[in-house]
Amino acid sequence: MIERIKCLLLCCAFALTAFGNAAQLGGKQLYQTHCAACHGQTGEGGSGPTLATPRLVRAADEATLIKIIKEGIAGTEMPSSRLDAAQIKLLAEFVQELGKLPPEKPAGNAARGAKLYAGKGGCTMCHAINGEGSSYGPDLSDIGLRRGAKHLLTSLLDPEADVAKSFLQFRPGTAITDNFLQVRLLTRAGKRINGVRVNEDSFTIHVRDASGRVHSFFKSELRELHKDWGKSSMPSYRKALTQSDLDDLVAYLLTLRGDK
Amino acid sequence: MKIYVFPLRLLCVLCASAVKTVLASLIILTTTQPALSQVTYERIRHAEAEPQNWLTYSGNYQGHRYSPLTQTNTTNVAQLKPVWVYQMRDPGKVEATPLVVDGVIYLSEKPHVVTALDGRTGRPLWTYRRTTPSDARGCCGIPNRGLAVLGETLYLTTFDSHVIALDIHTGKLRWDVIAADYKLGYTMTAAPLAIKDKIIVGVGGGEYGIRGFLDAYDAKTGQRLWRFWTVPAPGEAGNETWSGDSWKTGGAPTWVTGSYDPELNLIYWPTGNPAPDWNGDARLGDNLYSDCLLALDADTGKLRWHFQFTPHDVWDWDANQVPVLFDAVVNGKSRKLIAQANRNAFYYLLDRVTGEFLRGAPYIKQTWASGLDAKGRPIKLPNIEPSAEGTLVYPGLGGATNWYSPSYSPQTKLFYVLARENHPQYFFKTDAVYHPGDLFEGGGGRDLPGVEPYGVVKALDALTGKQRWEFRLFSPAMTGLMATAGGLVFGGSSEGYFYALDARTGKVLWKFMAGYQIVNNPISYAIRGKQYVATIAGQGLFVFAR
Numbered sequence: 130m131i132e133r134i135k136c137l138l139l140c141c142a143f144a145l146t147a148f149g150n151a152a153q154l155g156g157k158q159l160y161q162t163h164c165a166a167c168h169g170q171t172g173e174g175g176s177g178p179t180l181a182t183p184r185l186v187r188a189a190d191e192a193t194l195i196k197i198i199k200e201g202i203a204g205t206e207m208p209s210s211r212l213d214a215a216q217i218k219l220l221a222e223f224v225q226e227l228g229k230l231p232p233e234k235p236a237g238n239a240a241r242g243a244k245l246y247a248g249k250g251g252c253t254m255c256h257a258i259n260g261e262g263s264s265y266g267p268d269l270s271d272i273g274l275r276r277g278a279k280h281l282l283t284s285l286l287d288p289e290a291d292v293a294k295s296f297l298q299f300r301p302g303t304a305i306t307d308n309f310l311q312v313r314l315l316t317r318a319g320k321r322i323n324g325v326r327v328n329e330d331s332f333t334i335h336v337r338d339a340s341g342r343v344h345s346f347f348k349s350e351l352r353e354l355h356k357d358w359g360k361s362s363m364p365s366y367r368k369a370l371t372q373s374d375l376d377d378l379v380a381y382l383l384t385l386r387g388d389k
Numbered sequence: 390m391k392i393y394v395f396p397l398r399l400l401c402v403l404c405a406s407a408v409k410t411v412l413a414s415l416i417i418l419t420t421t422q423p424a425l426s427q428v429t430y431e432r433i434r435h436a437e438a439e440p441q442n443w444l445t446y447s448g449n450y451q452g453h454r455y456s457p458l459t460q461t462n463t464t465n466v467a468q469l470k471p472v473w474v475y476q477m478r479d480p481g482k483v484e485a486t487p488l489v490v491d492g493v494i495y496l497s498e499k500p501h502v503v504t505a506l507d508g509r510t511g512r513p514l515w516t517y518r519r520t521t522p523s524d525a526r527g528c529c530g531i532p533n534r535g536l537a538v539l540g541e542t543l544y545l546t547t548f549d550s551h552v553i554a555l556d557i558h559t560g561k562l563r564w565d566v567i568a569a570d571y572k573l574g575y576t577m578t579a580a581p582l583a584i585k586d587k588i589i590v591g592v593g594g595g596e597y598g599i600r601g602f603l604d605a606y607d608a609k610t611g612q613r614l615w616r617f618w619t620v621p622a623p624g625e626a627g628n629e630t631w632s633g634d635s636w637k638t639g640g641a642p643t644w645v646t647g648s649y650d651p652e653l654n655l656i657y658w659p660t661g662n663p664a665p666d667w668n669g670d671a672r673l674g675d676n677l678y679s680d681c682l683l684a685l686d687a688d689t690g691k692l693r694w695h696f697q698f699t700p701h702d703v704w705d706w707d708a709n710q711v712p713v714l715f716d717a718v719v720n721g722k723s724r725k726l727i728a729q730a731n732r733n734a735f736y737y738l739l740d741r742v743t744g745e746f747l748r749g750a751p752y753i754k755q756t757w758a759s760g761l762d763a764k765g766r767p768i769k770l771p772n773i774e775p776s777a778e779g780t781l782v783y784p785g786l787g788g789a790t791n792w793y794s795p796s797y798s799p800q801t802k803l804f805y806v807l808a809r810e811n812h813p814q815y816f817f818k819t820d821a822v823y824h825p826g827d828l829f830e831g832g833g834g835r836d837l838p839g840v841e842p843y844g845v846v847k848a849l850d851a852l853t854g855k856q857r858w859e860f861r862l863f864s865p866a867m868t869g870l871m872a873t874a875g876g877l878v879f880g881g882s883s884e885g886y887f888y889a890l891d892a893r894t895g896k897v898l899w900k901f902m903a904g905y906q907i908v909n910n911p912i913s914y915a916i917r918g919k920q921y922v923a924t925i926a927g928q929g930l931f932v933f934a935r
Contacts, residue, residue, distance in 0.1 A: 213529070213827060293838075330865040332885035332900060358839065 156223030164224075167206070172227035174277025176291060177206070181230045186387070194221045196298055235278055235380035237373070242381025245374055252345055258385060259383045264341050265325065266363065267309060281379045285370070288296055288363035296351065315347070315353040322384030326356070401696035420857060428490055428538045428557075432587050432650050437504030440874075441915035443489040444920035446535050446580040447794060447870075447913065451714040452648035452657075453871045454796040460920040461935055462875030466889045466899045468935045473511035475930040477502070482908050483925045485578060485791075486535040486869075488543075488915035490557070494923070496930060500533040500548035500578070503555060508916050511932060517560035525549040527576040528596040528828075531627060534646070534792070534909075535580030537588060539608050544588045547927065552590050552606055564611035568592065568604055568721030571582040572826050575599050575606035580646045582656070584687050587614060589656060591643025598638035598664045598829035602877045603656075605690055615690030619643060619660045619678045627677035635672035636712070638823050641679040645792050650725070652796055655693055657714070657727055657741065661707030665821035666786075667775045668703070668831025675700040680708045682729060700766065701731045702773050703817055704757070704815040705786045705834075706733040711803060713797045717852055728851055730795055731790030733757075736854035737765065750854040752847060753808050756783040775832045779815030785842075785866070786814055786834040794869030796878065797851060801892050804851040805878050809865045811860065812842035846870065846880055848895060858895035868924075869910030879922060881907025887924050888933065903931050 187202065188194035198217050201209035203314030210217060210347070246252045255266035262280070272281070283290050293308060310326040314336065322344055327335035334354065336344045348354065366375065409928035428444060436442070440457040447454045461469060477483065489495040493514065501521045505514040520529070525548050537544040542563055543555045551572040554563040568590060574597020580592035582589040587605045595601070601619035606612065620639035621627040622811035623845040628636055632697040640663045646657030663672055663679035680699040685692055693803045698708045713728045719738075734755035738748040746765030757765035773782055787809055795806040814834035821831030844862035848856065877898070878890045887898040887907060905927030913922045922933045 211828065292650055329863060331861075331886055331888075333898075358841075 133310030152210060155225075156219035156221075159220045160214070160223050163210070163212070163220070169277055169279075171230065172224070173279065175280045176276070179277050181227045182223050183228050185224075185228065191221055191225065194224060196230075198224075232281050235376065235383050237378065237380035239377070239380040239384050242377035242379065245370070245378050246381055248370040249374070250366070250370065250378060265337065265339055268381065269385055271385060273383040274387060276382075278379050278383060281382050284363075285366045285375055285378065288361040289363060289365075291361060292359050292361045309356040309361075309364060313353075313355040313357070314346070314351050317350055317352050319352075325362075399672070400742075407901050427540055430539070431540070431603070433583060435537075439911075441489075442485065442491065443912045443914050445709055446486050446537070446582065447648065449560045450584075450649040450651060451798070452711045452794075453713060453715075453872075454711070454794045454869060455798055455874075458913050458915055458920045459874045460918075461873070461877070461913075461922065462560045462916070463487070463891055463898060465935060466875070466877055469889070469899050469901070469933045470903065471931055472921070473932050475506055475511045475513070475932075477504075477906060480928070482530055482532060483928065484532040484534050484578075484867075484909045485925070486794075486910045487923060487925075487930065488536050488538050489912065490538055493796035494914075494930075495536055495538065495543055495557070497533045497545055497580075500531055502536070502547075503536065503543065505557075505560060505561060506930070508772040508914060508921065508932075510808075511930070515560035517555055517562070519547070519553075521548050521572065522733070522761055525571045525576070527574075527578070529591055529719070532578050534578055537581035537583040538843060539583035539586075539588070542608065544581045544582055544583065544590075544608070544635070546579065546590050548576050548578065550575045550577045550589065550592065552577070552581070552604075552611065552864070554588075554608075554611060563621050566606065566611040566613070567592075569599075569602075570612075573597065573599060574780045574826050574829075576644075576650060579644050582646050582649065583608065583894075584649055584656065587687065589647070589658075591645070591647075591658065591688075593642045593644035593661075594642075595640035595661045595664055595705075596666060596828055596830050597826065598823045599642065600637060600639060601641035601643055601679075602658060603643045603658055603671065603685065604608060605687075616852065617683070617685055617690045617692065619681075621677065630677045632673035633671065635676075636658045638664055638829060639672065639676060639679065640666075640709070642709070643675075643682070644707075645711060647683075648685065648727075650710045650714060653725070653742060654687045655713045656683075658683050658685065659708040659712060659729070661709045662702050662705045663935050665823075665829045665831035666703070666705040667702055667816060667833065668818050669774075671821070673701075676702070680733075681704060682712055682727070682739070682744075684741070695740055696737075696744050696746065696765065697709060698729075698731045698735070698737065698765075698767075702733075703818075704733075704782060705730070705833060706784075706788050707791075708732065710790055711794045713768065713795060713851075714741060715797060715799070715851060717802075719852065721836070727749070728797075728804055730790055730808070730849070732784075732790060733767070734784050734789040734897060735761065735767070736849055738852065738854070738870045739765070748853065752806070752854055753789045753810050753845075753855065754783045754851055755789070756781075756813070775816035775818035776867065777818060779817050779835060781813055781815050781837070783813040784809065784815070785836070787812060787896065789829065790924045793865065793867050793908075794871075795907040796870040796872040798872035798874075798878075798892055800874055800876070801848075801872070802851050803857060804854075805870045805872055805892075806847050806849065807866055807868060807870055807880060808845050808847050810843055810845050811840060813837060813840065832926040846878065846890065846895065848878075848892070858898070860890055860895040867906075867908045871911040871922075873913060879911040879913075879924070881909075881911070881924055881926070883907075887926065887927050889932075901931075901933070903927070903929065905929075 172180035255261040324336040324338040485497045503517040545553045550569040574594040576593040603612045619641035642661040663676035749761040820834040844866035846860040848857040903926030911924045
């Protein structure tokens with residue numbers, strides 16, 4: 130059968146790939162196959178949240194964890210799973226074991242990192258924490274929950290390393306708003322606007338400019354629409370900050386856990 | 390059931406108090422006129438004679454999903470407005486096509502919920518509920534695609550593979566039979582097809598190593614009258630196309646409603662992928678009758694002819710798309726034809742009397758075949774099979790199109806199909822070991838970074854498959870299309886747009902943002918001379934009129 134909306138859901142390594150006699154695979158193997166690409170080989174996090182933590186924010190108990198693995202999390206990159214109940218239980222047990230690992234200790238000084246964030250780093254020009262800052266770039270209020278240290282460092286050094294080359298992997302569950310696609314458009318009235326795409330469909334598009342203003346257009350009102358897939362307006366901090374600065378900044382970002 | 394609306398002149402002769410009562414409730418439900426709501430086989434057979442109703446899944450036996458209503462047309466569709474919305478109570482996607490009989494809409498909201506609604510007001514008249522076992526599972530959610538109606542009975546298939554008959558007046562259960570063991574991975578999601586005194590039903594489960602079949606049940610009693618196994622057993626023709634014992638778990642499900650030719654008394658029913666999907670090593674051969682169009686005698690279930698679109702499929706390209714019947718002159722000869730826009734990216738035209746292949750051509754980009762031979766068999770290119778590291782093929786496993794209905798307009802002679810463009814995938818192969826009731830797939834598909842697929846409504850010349858126009862959508866969609874005699878084609882989008890296109894040009898004439906994804910097929914009906922158009926977006930059944 131297969132009406133296969135699944136072709137949209139399968140984009141992540143999580144939901145896809147090797148189904149052997151899966152019942153014989155242990156939780157660790159299941160994790161490596163379906164979870165590690167986003168959550169890291171030992172749950173240290175990556176593009177997905179750290180799982181090597183004593184308390185999973187979204188899953189306080191095993192039942193909730195099983196539900197999340199099975200159903201995914203709406204509005205995020207976390208897809209639903211087609212593993213069977215026994216496999217999901219094995220996986221949940223393994224993920225809970227990850228939480229018993231000693232937590233990742235960032236090398237830097239978080240207090241120094243906070244000063245860099247607000248000062249030399251200029252991060253507030255594009256990012257907000259608990260309502261303070263700009264909404265042009267991704268909100269960082271709980272970035273420490275959603276991203277691991279390695280991923281954060283990579284983002285600071287090479288901001289475009291993990292920027293989506295297309296929206297495909299985010300469909301259909303993820304809010305398009307979280308995609309931060311850079312767009313440039315020219316209206317029929319001759320006005321040029323650069324910004325990030327807030328939403329789009331067959332007939333309309335919304336773009337947020339650097340001042341935070343959201344512009345709404347029917348596509349019929351536009352003369353040109355360019356989408357800069359894989360691009361980010363964030364500068365690389367490779368030269369602007371020292372390695373020590375970067376470690377401090379990452380240490381600070383890891384403290385941001387949405388618990389103001 | 391019939392909704393009876395009192396004529397005004399009748400009101401005049403009623404006493405004052407009675408008038409008060411009647412005005413308080415102008416719509417009177419009456420069950421005393423069963424003759425009015427008897428949906429006979431002849432009525433379904435001549436569905437075009439009563440365009441105010443929608444009596445079978447595709448609107449008619451020919452699979453047209455075409456409304457002969459003209460009141461809403463290219464000149465006035467811009468005035469279309471929502472007149473009511475019915476919000477379904479249970480969560481989950483809704484792929485169902487509603488039926489409309491004499492003013493009442495019958496909707497399988499979910500596999501376990503059927504509701505009758507007043508077509509003018511959207512107010513429910515009755516609801517039938519049952520329980521789906523929690524361990525019933527399928528590959529792709531828990532959909533139900535609609536009901537069949539015959540006489541005064543509605544027919545529903547359930548996710549746990551029961552066939553159920555409901556009283557059309559009350560929604561009460563008339564009979565309930567088990568068609569298959571859901572614990573083996575069987576599901577039932579397709580709308581049944583009512584033919585004469587029989588109810589034809591298909592099964593899903595191609596990802597679970599089921600052995601597919603198509604069943605016919607006695608509409609009155611629920612007794613099974615015939616079964617056609619879509620994977621032949623040893624000793625039966627076609628079994629030689631399966632190596633070893635692979636036929637036992639060969640799949641070939643029948644999860645989309647077929648079409649029917651009353652004159653030839655032939656059912657045309659498509660079949661799905663062989664199992665396991667992406668690893669064909671243990672099922673060498675063509676794997677009949679997977680990915681086929683079957684022509685079966687409606688009385689006996691005997692196979693008259695078959696046509697296989699994708700022999701030895703290892704990409705999961707089920708042929709479960711609605712086949713469309715029409716007659717035309719081909720090469721100077723008048724012919725009874727059947728067309729299908731297949732998931733494998735080719736459009737096919739066959740003679741529906743004999744199954745003879747007449748023409749075929751790709752309607753979206755494909756990279757797996759250099760073409761079709763004189764008999765319509767694909768000429769496969771080298772290095773296209775799934776592999777451990779992945780093999781890039783157009784189209785991906787979602788296919789060129791899928792279960793959602795195409796539409797055919799006798800007015801424009803165009804075949805309208807919602808296709809998915811620019812969606813190649815890497816096809817992977819892994820080991821596949823059969824365990825009853827477990828997934829049995831042997832691989833999968835993975836997307837390419839940076840590739841941006843999109844949906845596109847295509848109008849194809851029904852005779853040649855050549856494209857006349859296309860309307861591009863922002864993202865891939867899973868919605869059916871409906872052409873109308875008003876010169877329109879209605880369709881939906883993943884973001885929730887319901888729109889009307891000019892059937893001759895593809896130009897957008899009207900659109901409405903319904904708020905969430907549309908994953909079903911539109912219909913049209915009329916009550917008291919007023920045309921309505923209906924679709925489902927999210928949990929809402931939206932009904933529009935001018």
